[in-house]
Amino acid sequence: MKYTTQMDAARKGIVTPQIKTVARKENMRTEDLMERMARGAVIIPANRNHVNLDPEGVGEGMRIKINVNLGISKDCSAIESELDKVRAALDLKAEAIMDLSCYGKTREFRRRLVEMSPAMIGTVPIYDAVGFYDKNLQDITVDEFFDVVERHVEDGVDFLTIHCGLNRHTAEKVKQSKRLTNIVSRGGSLLFTWMEINQAENPFYEHFDRLLDICEEYDVTLSLGDGCRPGCLHDATDACQVEELITLGELTKRAWERNVQVMIEGPGHMAMNEIPGNMMMEKRLCHGAPFYVLGPLVTDVAPGYDHITAAIGGAIAGMSGADFLCYVTPAEHLRLPTLEDMKEGIIATRIAAHAADVAKGYPGSRAWDDAMSKARAALDWPGMFDLAMDPVRPRQYRESSKPEHEDSCTMCGKMCAVRNMNRVLDGKDIQLDD
Structure with missing residues (x-):
């Protein structure tokens, strides 16, 4: 029996190699996994051209996954240094890598990334369109936008971030709102600008079926981008964000009718007390589709430490229903992250994801602790x-400060609580003085 996408296979009862792999990784019955995939609650991003992919499941009942952003830009266009980051990200067990390249030899970088990475790969084609055509944004045609999308999926990208929900109606809400930071999504701002200058509808909203044709052909997952995500605490959960979310829910159902897998992207910056409600709202409005969040960053006043503000929000979001966490580095809002920035961001995000898995009772997560x-x-x-x-x-910490006694550390020495409890319970004498 033939199938077009992983969702189509699940609905037809076909156990694909990707489904079999994910079921094994998650220690889940294939029948249970396929039931969740069939109704859109779980996705397996797996472009048929990404031949060395080690697939992962994202969504209901899955371990929370993390994504790493990288890529070349006009100011930092060295391909090899970005590929070094890819290798480090894979070593640190990131499940996904998003190529946000926007200038230079973007296709060469993307193809090398797909070739070397067993992790799933995502892109934002509109970034590439601006650099690839090397002309003013407003002069890029609808066909040219879609040509870039096709180029990305041909190269093996597993999921695409497309800001389909920022249509002209929502754009009017943005203009009428009293946001402090307007639109902070790069893709959202580019489409908003294109719509305003050309007085035209968002091409990816207007021609959504054309986008679905491409995704269905290559079995590419659609990551519905949140062009109106809040860029500060003040703007969280406002009419712009919610209206776009409603539209994304409508587009999700249209994608599912075509067996195209979908995940929804979410905030952004948000106070801690708003996070659980936002997770519930997304799941409700988007019919249980997997939720992919950037942070959320829980305060706006910690530049240089935003991997921490994001990890706090990510842990709360994951515990409350988010399925996929995008890492944030200490360099967020400041510069392209270095290799060391990237490592800090990955570990902070992995901590958040694991803490959320423990809180949700994901099987086996507590055993590690x-x-x-x-x-x-x-x-x-x-x-x-x-x-x-x-x-x-x-x-490194242990080697940098060696204790006198191997069964202690230089913080407590002979007063180490663990050492002394072990000794006294074993009936041994405790000597605290020298």
Whole structure:
């Protein structure tokens, strides 16, 4: 029996290699996985041209996945340095990489990225369109926008971020609103500008079926971008954001009718108390589709530390229903991240994702923490390092400040609570003085 997409296969009862792999990774019955895929609650982004993909599931009942943004730009166009970041991201177990390249040899970078990466790959084609055609934004035609989309999917990209929900009606809401930061989505702002100058509808909204044709042909997942995501706490959960979300829910149902997999992108900046309600609202308005969030960043006053503000929000979002976390680095709002910035962002986001998995009771997640606790109780330093999310840094800290006694550290020395409890419970004497 033939199928067009992973969703189509699930609806027809066909167990694809990708479905089999994800079921094994998630320790889930294939029948349960396929039921969730059939109704759109789980996606497996898997472009048929991405031949070395190690597929992952995103959505209901899945372990929370993380995404890493990178790519070349006019100011930082060195392909090899960005590929070094790709290798590091894969080593740090990122499940997805988004290529946000917008200038230079973007297709060469994208093709090399797809070729080397077993992680799923996403792109935002409108970024590439501006640099590729090398002409004013307003002069790019509808056909040219779609030609870039086709180029990306031909190259093997697994999911596309397209800001289809920012139509002219919502654009009017933006102009009437009293937002402090207007539109902060790069893709959203480009489409808003194109619509305003040309007095035309968003081409991806107006010609949504054409976009679905492309996605269906290559089995590409559509990541419906949030052009009106809040760029500060003040703008969170306003009419612009909610109206666009309603439109994305309508587009989701149209995509599912064509067996095209969908995930929804969300905020942005948002106070902690608003996050659970936003997660519930998205799931309701978008019919249970997987939710992909940037942060959310829970305060606006920590530039240089936004990987922390995002990890706080990401943990709350994940616990409340978000399925996919986009990393944020310390360089957010400031510059293209360095390799070290990227590592900091990945670890912070992985911490948030794992903390949310523990809170939700994802099978096996607590066992990792329990294993670490046992190693700590036994003062098994090598065991602790092996179990650490990032084994490198704890080893470096330990080596940089060696204690007098191997069964302690330089913080507590002989007053180490764990050491002394172990000794007294074993009936040994405790000598605190030298």
